[in-house]
Amino acid sequence: MAYVNFYLDKPFSDAKSRTEIKHVIADCNKAKKHYPKSILNSNLTALYLFFTPVKGSRLKIRTTIKITPEHWDFRKGKYKSTVPGSLELNNELENLSSNLKKKFILYKESGSSLSAEDIKQFLEKFMNGDAGKKDGTLLRARETFLEKKIGLLSEGTLKEYRTVFKSLSDYELQKKLTLNFSSFNQSFFESYEKFLIEKKNPKQKKEGLLNDTIAKYTATLKTFLQWAFENGLHKNRSAFSKIKTQIKKRSKNEIVALMERELMDLLHYDFSGNERLEKVRDLFCFGCFTGQRFSDIMNFSKLDFDGKKWDFIALKNKKRVVVPMTGFIANAVPIIEKYSKGFPVISNQKFNEYLKEIGEKVKINNPVKIVRYRGTQQLVFTRPKHEFMSSHMARRTFVTLSLEKGVPITIVQKITQHADLRTLIKYEAHSTEALFQSFKNT
Incomplete structure (x- = not known):
């Protein structure tokens, strides 16, 4: 009787030694547990079909299927039952196995040769016909x-x-x-x-x-x-x-940004007793003065800074950005000089968490009213401003303050690299201070 089994091509991580992997596998097999992610390849890998047509003979062939090792049950040779869609996926493997065995029986009954080379050709023809189709799962x-x-x-x-x-x-x-x-x-x-x-x-x-x-x-x-x-x-x-979604994104949402006095209070607040918060404050202020994304700030290199400008390629859109260190933006220079060995590295999640703590200490507490919708239900949130502080608020602050200071919107766009000018237009009437300033001399 012919047998079919499935195995992954490169299921284990190259970062782990073979000895370490063997020890972990042995422990997992003994405890009847799944292999941990720490030893598994995090990328998709090919699924191989091992075909045993007769006792003592086994052939393998690569299928068109690729699998993330974390989703594979190595002991049972199929998808884990916890994987969404596992029933459908395992049925696909079972059908592949069943069809192969049925066609092999017909192949034998036709009087065809059972040499290893002939069986290999049969297997390749079968795979090209039945398993070489485009994967649709x-x-x-x-x-x-x-x-x-x-x-x-x-x-x-x-x-x-x-x-x-x-x-x-x-x-x-x-x-x-x-x-x-x-x-x-x-x-x-x-x-x-x-x-x-x-x-x-x-x-x-x-x-x-x-x-x-x-x-x-x-x-x-x-x-x-x-x-x-x-x-x-x-x-x-x-x-x-042809899909018409019922729920649309609002074209205008409230823009929560720091006023200039709040930014300067934050910049000059004494965090000397708390290095963790001091570093996050500095990085946030750097973002407020330069208008760049958090990912690009984390990627800041002194090689891109010549003392007069920060000239780099943005990670998101791969476009060149030139930030001139003059006027309001020049406030960022002392922060660059302070971290001569490179900016501190921190995850965005932790950064946002610490920012709220910082804002509370600096008493950035002005109440902010936010209106949102869940379905047709209107939700109104009124919270102190520091609860809205995040890495993206730095970018919003830069845009808001730059427009307040009269910087042309097209110049602001050139520095922030917003793809759509309409995104920036909504900032123009955001600030109450900007509204008063606009009519001050009329």
Whole structure:
């Protein structure tokens, strides 16, 4: 009787020694546990089919399937049951195995030669006919997308896709179904948006995502579906081109930025007794004076600074940015000089966490009213300004203060590299101080 087994090509991390991996595998096998992520390859790897046509003979052939090792059950030789869509994926493997064995029986009954070379040719023909088709499973397409986009998209953007993909898995679990590309139609998007409205939001500690977030999720999902269509992974063009989402992103949201006196109070506050907060304050102020993204500040190099300008290539859009260290922006120079050995490195999450602590200490407490929507429900939040402080507030502060000081909006755009001028126009009437200043001499 013929046997079929499946194995991964390169399942283990190159960063671990073979000895260490063997020890971990032995411990896991003894305890009947899955292998930990620490020893696994984090990238997609090819799935191989091992075919045993007769006792003492085994042939292997590469399939078109690629798998993230974390999703593979090495003891059972199939997808883990906890993987979203595992039932569909394992059925696919089972069908592949069953069809191969059935066709091999017919091959033998036809009187064909059973030499190793003949069987190998039979196996290759079978794979080209039955398994060489374009892979159409949604889960695998998601994995392939993330794999191909590494190095092309920023880590922040990749995280957005992972978050949306996770929401699809949560949707499947709640609805007790398995999505495929034909699932994406008008009815799905209406159900998905309703699911997101009711989905628990860990950050807000309340039920339901806000409309702006939901609109971002659906836009990101449609971008992925269009990519999959253009790469031949499905034929459902209407999945992304004919969908009318019920929830739209608001064209205007409140802009929470620091006033100049708040920024200067923050800059001159004595944090000498707390190095952790002092470093975060300095990095935030540097962002307020230069208008650059957090990722580019973390990537700051003294080689890009000649004393008069900061000249670098932005990580997000790969465009050249020149920040002239003059006037208001020159406030950033002492911060560069202070960290002559390089800027401190910190995660965005921790940075934002410490910023709120800093804002509270500096008493940036002016009440800020924010209006948001969850479905048709209007939500009004009134909180002290320091609770809204984040790395992105630095960029907003730069734009707001620059426009207040009369810097032409096109020059501001040149420094911030905003792709759409309309994004900056909404800043022009943001500040109450700017409104008073505009009519001061009329």
